[in-house]
Amino acid sequence: MALIDWGQLAAERLTEIAKISEDGPGVTRLPFTREHADALALIEGWMRDAGLETHLDAAGTLVGRTSFTGASQTLYMGSHQDSVRHGGAYDGIMGVALPILALKKLSSEGKTLPFNVEILAFADEEGVRFPTALIGSRALAGTYDPAVLHLKDRDGISIDKAMRAFGLSPENIPKLKRNNNQALGFLEVHIEQGPMLQDEDLSLGVVTAICGIERHSVTFHGVSGHAGTLPMRNRQDALVGASKLISFVHELALNTEHLRATVGALDISPNVVNSVPDEARLTVEMRAPDDAIRAEAAQKIEDQAKEIADRHGLTISYDKTYAQPAQQCADSLTQPLSKAVEAQLGRTLALPSGATHDASAMADLGPMAMMFVRCKDGISHNPEEYAAPSDMGDAVHALASFIENLAKTV
Ligand code: GLV
Numbered sequence: 139m140a141l142i143d144w145g146q147l148a149a150e151r152l153t154e155i156a157k158i159s160e161d162g163p164g165v166t167r168l169p170f171t172r173e174h175a176d177a178l179a180l181i182e183g184w185m186r187d188a189g190l191e192t193h194l195d196a197a198g199t200l201v202g203r204t205s206f207t208g209a210s211q212t213l214y215m216g217s218h219q220d221s222v223r224h225g226g227a228y229d230g231i232m233g234v235a236l237p238i239l240a241l242k243k244l245s246s247e248g249k250t251l252p253f254n255v256e257i258l259a260f261a262d263e264e265g266v267r268f269p270t271a272l273i274g275s276r277a278l279a280g281t282y283d284p285a286v287l288h289l290k291d292r293d294g295i296s297i298d299k300a301m302r303a304f305g306l307s308p309e310n311i312p313k314l315k316r317n318n319n320q321a322l323g324f325l326e327v328h329i330e331q332g333p334m335l336q337d338e339d340l341s342l343g344v345v346t347a348i349c350g351i352e353r354h355s356v357t358f359h360g361v362s363g364h365a366g367t368l369p370m371r372n373r374q375d376a377l378v379g380a381s382k383l384i385s386f387v388h389e390l391a392l393n394t395e396h397l398r399a400t401v402g403a404l405d406i407s408p409n410v411v412n413s414v415p416d417e418a419r420l421t422v423e424m425r426a427p428d429d430a431i432r433a434e435a436a437q438k439i440e441d442q443a444k445e446i447a448d449r450h451g452l453t454i455s456y457d458k459t460y461a462q463p464a465q466q467c468a469d470s471l472t473q474p475l476s477k478a479v480e481a482q483l484g485r486t487l488a489l490p491s492g493a494t495h496d497a498s499a500m501a502d503l504g505p506m507a508m509m510f511v512r513c514k515d516g517i518s519h520n521p522e523e524y525a526a527p528s529d530m531g532d533a534v535h536a537l538a539s540f541i542e543n544l545a546k547t548v
Pocket residue numbers: 263264492493494495
């Protein structure tokens with residue numbers, strides 16, 4: 139068989155799947171859409187090419203499994219198929235493509251494993267279409283909450299409805315929970331989304347822990363009126379309330395070590411040039427490596443939002459829509475992974491993740507680890523996101539060695 143350039147093959151596959159996107163700059167591929175279905179058809183082909191058996195589970199996760207060998211333990215690997223709006227071609231999908239190639243490499247070398255491997259292409263990690271995320275990984279870990287099915291997207295379509303239109307039966311999601319005792323663990327490969335590996339001149343790194351995150355949905359309700367005739371005093375302008383909260387959130391994070399806080403979405407009504415806004419809806423997202431820092435910030439932001447509403451004659455609706463605690467990576471996977479990266483590069487870099495990942499939910503199933511791949515200039519959630527083919531080639535080699543190292547320990 140001709141020698142395969144694994145990095146080149148990864149780059150070709152990621153370029154091809156990046157074309158499956160809504161129109162506009164970069165990649166926009168949201169869960170339970172036409173683009174999602176088209177992407178799964180391509181991923182299923184990659185999985186079959188690596189000799190995996192495939193099925194789509196009730197949460198919309200495409201699963202590629204090694205053929206049954208009688209082994210009771212399973213190693214899980216994978217990441218998400220979805221993107222943000224106008225995102226890049228690597229976030230998430232790289233973590234689906236590369237472990238498939240690592241399995242293809244091992245099987246092309248005639249290697250057999252003493253455990254099963256499942257590659258998972260999760261539907262919805264970003265939480266961009268619906269105000270929640272990680273349904274697929276939480277289902278496997280047994281932390282899925284069926285109440286999320288009622289949450290709606292911007293067009294008023296609920297998750298339940300979107301899943302059914304996609305051909306899924308969400309009432310079966312609770313049955314997806316895997317046995318904790320049979321899970322060797324979950325390994326996620328991901329583009330770093332930051333500059334540390336580039337600064338260290340390394341193609342790969344080993345993650346130590348994933349930050350915690352929570353998201354709030356806030357609506358200020360005021361009173362609309364004529365922009366020219368309504369006196370400035372005692373206006374009940376919902377957007378003025380929102381703007382004060384946006385500044386508070388930004389200042390709080392600027393002055394709190396390790397806290398990231400962002401207002402990323404804002405909708406106002408009636409949203410015309412000559413009316414006072416009577417409604418302003420915004421999202422607030424907080425992240426920190428320490429859950430106590432995040433909890434304290436969340437309380438301050440909620441208190442401040444209520445105080446602003448009082449001060450400006452507004453009423454407020456305030457909901458926490460999503461939270462995922464910080465998670466530590468497990469030694470049982472991190473050690474064979476670090477050994478594999480060191481064998482490939484001569485050294486490793488241990489680094490934390492400020493982004494969240496399916497791995498943080500999969501940590502509730504069993505041991506969890508992550509490998510990062512160098513990200514050009516640290517740019518991510520942006521059409522310019524880029525990982526070099528040779529770095530992805532290093533990742534495929536390190537992943538295959540990781541799997542072999544792990545096989546020696548079970
Ligand atoms: C997800 O990728 C996030 O960190 O927002």
